[in-house]
Amino acid sequence: MRMLFAQAPAVKQDLAKKLLLLNWPFLALVTAIVLVGTAALYSVAGGSFEPWASRQVIRYCVGLALLFAIAFSDIRWWLKGAYPLFLSALVLMALVPLIGVESGGARRWLGFGELSFQPSEMMKIALVLAIARYYQWLPPQKIWRLDALIPPLLMIGVPALLALSQPDLGTAALFAIIGAGMMFLAGVSWFYFAGAITGVVVALPHAWEMLHDYQKERVLTFFDPDRDPLGSGYHILQSKIAIGSGGLSG
Numbered sequence: 001m002r003m004l005f006a007q008a009p010a011v012k013q014d015l016a017k018k019l020l021l022l023n024w025p026f027l028a029l030v031t032a033i034v035l036v037g038t039a040a041l042y043s044v045a046g047g048s049f050e051p052w053a054s055r056q057v058i059r060y061c062v063g064l065a066l067l068f069a070i071a072f073s074d075i076r077w078w079l080k081g082a083y084p085l086f087l088s089a090l091v092l093m094a095l096v097p098l099i100g101v102e103s104g105g106a107r108r109w110l111g112f113g114e115l116s117f118q119p120s121e122m123m124k125i126a127l128v129l130a131i132a133r134y135y136q137w138l139p140p141q142k143i144w145r146l147d148a149l150i151p152p153l154l155m156i157g158v159p160a161l162l163a164l165s166q167p168d169l170g171t172a173a174l175f176a177i178i179g180a181g182m183m184f185l186a187g188v189s190w191f192y193f194a195g196a197i198t199g200v201v202v203a204l205p206h207a208w209e210m211l212h213d214y215q216k217e218r219v220l221t222f223f224d225p226d227r228d229p230l231g232s233g234y235h236i237l238q239s240k241i242a243i244g245s246g247g248l249s250g
Contacts, residue, residue: 018071018072019072022071025066031061032055032058034060037056038053038056038057038060040042041053041056046172047112051109064117077130079133079136081129082126082129082130082132082133083130084124085122085129085130085150086123086126086129086130086155088122088126089119089122089123089126089127089159090123090126090158090159090162092110092117092119092122093119093123093159093162093163095110095119096109096110096116096119096162096166097117097165100166101116107166108120108166108168112185120159120162120163120166120168121169123159123175124171124174124175124178126180127155127156127159127175127178127179127182128182130155131152131155131156131179131182131183131186132182133150134152134155135152135182135183135186138186140187143186143187143188144188144189149183149188149192152179152182152190153179155179156175156176156178156179156180159175160172160175160176163175167212167215169211169215180193180196217232218232221236222236225237225240
């Protein structure tokens with residue numbers, strides 16, 4: 001427990017430096033995509049901002065405000081808040097099976113009046129912060145140790161199991177990918193990754209039998225969209241046609 005809640009070191013940057021460090025080309029790209037999407041929604045609504053284009057603009061403005069607020073905040077807040085945020089997201093995910101809102105045969109949301117909230121979305125951010133906080137604390141010479149893998153594996157495994165119970169295979173797999181990527185960037189030995197990959201390959205036949213029918217259908221469609229061109233494979237095929245028709249210039 002002391003390992004997880006060790007005091008965060010002081011890290012401070014001035015506002016001008018943070019402003020310069022923003023990824024402005026990426027922000028410009030996102031803005032361009034939003035503008036194109038807004039124009040498309042405006043056109044689909046028959047030349048009206050209601051009901052879709054206005055929502056797009058509002059969400060973009062809120063997201064942009066959050067982006068700047070997060071970028072300009074003191075990084076020490078995120079270091080100190082990483083574990084509390086992770087534990088909060090974990091508690092919310094654990095509440096989903098008990099009081100969650102069911103939709104489409106899955107229980108993945110918590111309802112607050114007319115609003116709904118998916119705790120697994122919060123966990124995607126919390127997981128990155130928590131694992132980063134852990135490896136920021138862990139001395140580099142201890143990263144290779146087997147016992148040093150236990151905390152991050154628990155951070156990944158518990159949310160993944162909660163996501164599987166919803167059921168949400170895609171989110172559970174995303175937690176595993178995010179966690180593995182963080183551990184790889186932290187310098188965890190290739191030996192452990194090789195062992196994990198081997199274990200996954202061995203377990204695949206058993207895991208396949210445990211999947212729901214719609215999950216199996218998604219996997220099969222991913223590998224062979226032509227098997228159901230007017231159904232589950234329709235969007236994949238249409239995206240390929242769009243890219244092929246537009247070429248490099250679009």
